Amino acid sequence: MGMTARVLAVDAGNSKTDVAVVAADGTVLATARGGGFRPPVVGVEAAVDALAAAVDTAFAAAGVTGVDQVSACLANADFPVEEEQLAAALEARAWGGAVQVRNDTFAILRAGITEPRGVAVVCGAGINCVGMRPDGRTARFPAIGRISGDWGGGWGLAEEALWFAARAEDGRGDPTDLARTLPAHFGLPTMLTLIEALHLEHVPHERRHELTPVLFATAANGDPIARAIVDRLAGEVVTMATVALTRLDLLEEETPVLLGGGVLAARHPRLNDGIRELLAVRAPKAVPRVVTASPVLGAALLGLDRVDAPPEVQERVRAHFES
Secondary structure: OOOEEEEEEEEEOOOOEEEEEEOOOOOEEEEEEEOOOOHHHHOHHHHHHHHHHHHHHHHHHHOOOEEEEEEEEEOOOOOHHHHHHHHHHHHOOOOEEEEEEEEOHHHHHHHOOOOOOEEEEEEOOOEEEEEEOOOOOEEEOOOOOHHHOOOOHHHHHHHHHHHHHHHHHHOOOOOOOHHHHHHHHOOOOOHHHHHHHHHOOOOOHHHHHHHHHHHHHHHHOOOHHHHHHHHHHHHHHHHHHHHHHHHOOOOOOOEEEEEEOHHHHOOOHHHHHHHHHHHHHHOOOEEEEEOOOOHHHHHHHHHHHHOOOOHHHHHHHHHHHHO
């Protein structure tokens, strides 16, 4: 049997995977990066195969063959049955003695707090919210799109902007500068030409996310429709955070509310100011802040929580990723 480390931390999102190997004293022995983790698209085994490439690279760099704890925060682990399925797939790889799988939103939450207590709202491609307490209680949402009651995220914002812009141009809706700024982003003159380009895939589907920054720029220039979309997102973020705080009996306690993901981390003034203003009314003791630490740090800390690692060990890991 080869050498082992304390924790293998995995943060696997739709677009990229980060892994870290952590020693018992909190030293980060190695890190590696891989591609996106998308089991609904490629299947569980193929997704884990892609993840395994990054793990193998990190193990080789760290000079270890296994770990005591595998702490994996994975995209698309939205229901307990999915967590169990993914945990079984990781256990089959025999990377560690114990495997814990969580949704990747928990990594962002734990990366931004010094103890497992708080709420995180993540707005990237989609939107999600989780919360946790030191006693192990958690709050979460399915967060799989409109069928689970979600609204927002980069893709959702782009779709909403397109909807309003299309109706503005053909007369079904109120005027908005989005009818000009959205097609202009792709060098097109009208919404009709953009609609045709999207429908015929002359503009690839995956490029729609590029319209989200255009929405925010249009809102910043004063367009009422664009501003209303941004304000609605602020309301959704605060609603999710307030519900999570209430479920965890944290509404009356000073509690961090962390904002993560590409949309929230971009610090758009109207959006982030709106979130703070609404939280001040609906959850006055919430302490909002944007998370800047790498989510793989959160996965590592969750693994160290499982073995009751002392504070100095956790601080050594944090110092590595925040330096």
